[in-house]
Amino acid sequence: MHGECTMRTTLAMDGAVEMILEKAISLGLARSKTDALRMGVFALNKEYNLVKDFEREKVEQKLRQEETEMRKKGRKYLTEEEALTKYR
8 A cells, every 4th residue: 555654543433423434334435434534534635635755755754753863862974974984
């Protein structure tokens, strides 16, 4: 599918949202409420083009996390020159 990531969330649904989820299941559009919600998220992305390139965004997210961790530890990325110095 699209670069899977796992997020566990508990949601309480009632009213119109619950009715829509149940209808999606009863019509065979989705196997479960979770599937119906997942379909809704992808429809939201399609409508508003929130994430254009899943793979690129995931890499950028990982780099931001890595930079944050390095800053916390007082480290920085080596420049190309610094990295190659020990091999010359």
